[in-house]
Amino acid sequence: MVEQDFVFKKVQLVSGVSSYESPSNIALVKYWGKYGEQYPKNPSISFTLSNCKSVTKIKYRPKKDNEINNFLFLFDGFLMPSFNEKIKQFINRISIYIPAIKYHFFEIESYNTFPHSSGIASSASAMSSLALCFMEIEKKINLKISKSYFTKKASFLARLGSGSATRSIEGPVVCWGESEAFNDSSILYGTTFRNIAPIFNSYQDTILIIDKNEKKVSSTLGHHLMESNPYAENRFIQARKNMSKIKDVLIKGDLDNFIKIIELEALSLHAMMMTSSPSFILMHPNTLSVINEIYEFRKQTSIPICFTLDAGANIHLLYPVQFFEKTQNFINNKLLKYCFSKQYINDHVGIGSKIIEV
DSSP, rough: OGGGGGGOOHHHEEEEHEEEEEEEEEEEEEEEEEEETEEESSSSEEEEEEEEEEEEEHHHHHHHHOOOOEOOOOOOOOOOHHHHHHHHHHHHHHTTTGGGGGEEEEEEEEEESSSSSSSOOOOHHHHHHHHHHHHHHHHHTTOOOOOOHHHHHHHHHHHHHOGGGSSSBOSSSESSSSSSSTTTTOOOEEEEEEOOOOHHHHHHEEEOOOOOOSSEEEEEHHHHHHHOOTTHHHHHHHHHHHHHHHHHHHHHHHTTHHHHHHHHHHHHHHHHHHSSSSSOOOOHHHHHHHOOOOOOOOOOOOOOOEEEOOOOEEEEEEEEEGGEEEEEIIIIIIIGSGGGOOOOEEOOOOOEEEEOOO
């Protein structure tokens, strides 16, 4: 499909309510660096999560003549001026593809089940849930819309708000960006990869909250800095090679190579941050302490636990469900002292977004 396939030209005034919940995701092969209208410089693939999610509701009606703005945004029940510019930009971007948006007013309410802006891909869950709500509005105008088109366009729109959001619509494993390893991959939207070994369908992700505060450098700035990073091209080559490797790993359930790829990808991502100009470091001393504890625990027990990180200090522990109890003991005995207020979130691989009946 091409971008023009997602343009819906019909304009009709409607009123109603739409509501969706959409999960965050954790990238296994990371994308870092973008161009144009939210296109990735390299392909990526992720586990869709389940418990870490955004819940969004939109009340919509025809816009009045005297209304300058066309939305009101509430996060956790409060006005959030700091989010308004991003929401405004997103609505403007998607109005090209759903022109009826220009003629409506939207009261948007959203909340997360996890800390936002701390490196747990909160923009992925937030923007994907928002995109789904807007697609529900288009569906009210275009009753003949197919389920497949609805899903692809929701992913397409979500990308215009946050690149990683394109991978949160479905699950359990979603690819985004053109990759020779994945025949149906696209830079326009995420595509679900279903040919995975059974062990990954119930894979666990325990998120250790090392830092609950908003990260000091936004992902938008980090992506921009890749344009001048001297190691960027080699990083893109590395990511493309790892996409091919991880496909084979996911099909076979090869946990040894899964660990090698996942941890290398996490450290490569942060290496790009440290070698940017200006450089920045999002890992904390406690992040490094946890990583060393994981290395030692894996060496002593042979339990196939590994770590990854998004653009933040928090650690994602990935491991098979059969090691849940032993991993929880490890966390409580060794890792809690490194966590902010001893906080962590138990999550697992999920199947994606869900409509909420209103």
